[in-house]
C-alpha cells in the first residue's frame with residue numbers, strides 16, 4: 001500500500017518535472033562561451049565600440065537590429081541573411097523597416113572566426129552587440145544569455161509582421177503577446193526609442209490629414225507638431241528628412257518617457273502608450289524613475305533574447321549566408 005502510493009507520487013513528480021521543463025525551447029546560459037571562446041564578448045565589444053566611434057548612428061541601428069531579428073522567426077539572425085536569386089530575404093523586406101550597419105556584425109564575426117572557428121552564432125553576436133550599445137550609451141548593462149543557433153530561412157514578406165508605428169496599443173500588446181512578451185515588456189522595450197532617428201514616412205501621417213475630424217493627431221503636443229511639420233513638409237523632396245526619436249538621441253536615458261508624457265512621442269505607437277490606461281501608468285513610472293526603467297529594460301531585453309530561440313539551427317560561418 002505504502003509502496004504503491006510512493007510509486008504514484010514518484011510518477012506524479014516525474015510528470016510535474018516534464019511539464020516544468022520547456023522541452024521545445026533551447027536553454028541559454030550566461031557562461032555558454034566561457035570554455036569554448038572566453039574572448040568572444042570582448043571581441044564583439046571592441047568591434048562595436050570602434051564602429052560607434054567612426055559612425056555615431058551605429059548604436060541605435062544595432063539595438064533596432066536585435067528587436068527586428070527576434071520578432072521575425074525568433075532570435076536566429078535570419079535578418080542578417082542576404083537575398084539570393086531564388087529568395088528575397090528580410091533585409092529587403094517592406095522598405096520602411098530597413099535596418100542598417102550589418103557590416104559591424106560581419107566584422108565582429110570575421111574576428112570571432114579567427115579566434116574560435118565555428119563557435120559563436122550570429123544570433124548571439126547581435127544579442128551581445130545590442131547590450132553593448134546600450135551600455136556604451138550610458139544605459140544599463142546586463143548579462144546576455146547565449147547559446148542561440150542561426151536559422152537557415154529568411155523571408156522578406158514576414159517583416160510585415162513587425163508592429164507598425166501607426167499601431168494602437170491593443171495591436172502592440174497583441175504583437176508582443178504573440179512572442180510571449182508582456183505589457184510591461186512592451187512599454188520597457190519601446191524605451192529603445194531613446195536612441196536614434198526616424199524618417200518622415202514613419203510619422204508624417206500623424207501631421208497631415210490625420211482623420212476626418214482632426215488635421216493632426218490630437219495626441220501630439222501642438223508646438224511639437226509644428227516642429228515636426230517643418231521637418232517633414234508636403235511635398236518633401238528630401239528622402240533623408242526626419243526627426244530624432246529623443247532630444248538626447250545618443251544617450252540612453254528615460255527622456256523618451258518624459259516626452260511621451262508631454263505629448264512629444266514621435267510615432268503614433270509611442271504616444272499610444274500614454275493614451276491607454278493599461279500602459280499609461282507604466283510610462284508614468286518610467287518617466288519618474290530612471291533606475292526602475294533601466295532595471296525593467298534590462299530584464300525585458302533578456303526576455304526578448306529568448307523569443308523563438310531554435311535548437312536545430314547552425315553556427316553560420318559568415319552571417320550573410322547559410323553554411
Ligand code: HEM
Nearest residue numbers: 060063064067163164165189192195196197198199202269
Ligand atoms: C513597439 C513597437 C515598435 C515600433 C512600431 C517601432 C517602430 C520604429 C520605426 C518606424 C522606426 C524608424 C524607422 C525609420 O523611419 O528610419 C524605429 C526606429 C528605431 N527603433 Fe523601433 N519600433 C518598435 C519597438 C522597438 C524596440 C523594442 C526597440 C529596441 C529595444 C526599438 C529600437 C529602435 C531604434 C534604436 C530605432 C532608431 C534606429 C536608427 O536610428 O537607425 N524599437 N522604430
Ligand SMILES: *[C@@H]1O[C@H](CO)[C@@H](O)[C@H](O)[C@H]1NC(C)=O
Nearest residue numbers: 046047050051052054055107
Ligand atoms: C575601426 O572602424 C573603422 C571604421 O569602420 C575601420 O575602418 C577600422 O578598421 C576599425 N578598426 C579596428 C581596429 O577594428
Ligand SMILES: *[C@@H]1O[C@H](CO)[C@@H](O)[C@H](O)[C@H]1NC(C)=O
Nearest residue numbers: 088155156157158159160161
Ligand atoms: C506578401 O504577403 C502579401 C499579404 O500577405 C501578399 O499579398 C503578397 O503576395 C506576398 N508577396 C510575396 C512575394 O509572397
Ligand SMILES: *[C@@H]1O[C@H](CO)[C@@H](O)[C@H](O)[C@H]1NC(C)=O
Nearest residue numbers: 166167168169170171172276
Ligand atoms: C486598433 O487597430 C486595429 C487594427 O488596425 C483595429 O482593428 C482596432 O479596431 C483598433 N482598436 C482600437 C481600440 O482603436
Ligand SMILES: *[C@@H]1O[C@H](CO)[C@@H](O)[C@H](O)[C@H]1NC(C)=O
Nearest residue numbers: 094096163164165166201202
Ligand atoms: C510605410 O510607410 C507608408 C507611408 O510612406 C505607410 O503608409 C505604411 O503604413 C508604412 N508601413 C509600415 C509597416 O510602417
Ligand SMILES: *[C@@H]1O[C@H](CO)[C@@H](O)[C@H](O)[C@H]1NC(C)=O
Nearest residue numbers: 207208209210215233234235
Ligand atoms: C488633405 O485631404 C484633402 C481631401 O482629401 C486634399 O484635398 C488635400 O490635398 C490633403 N492635404 C494634404 C496636406 O495632404
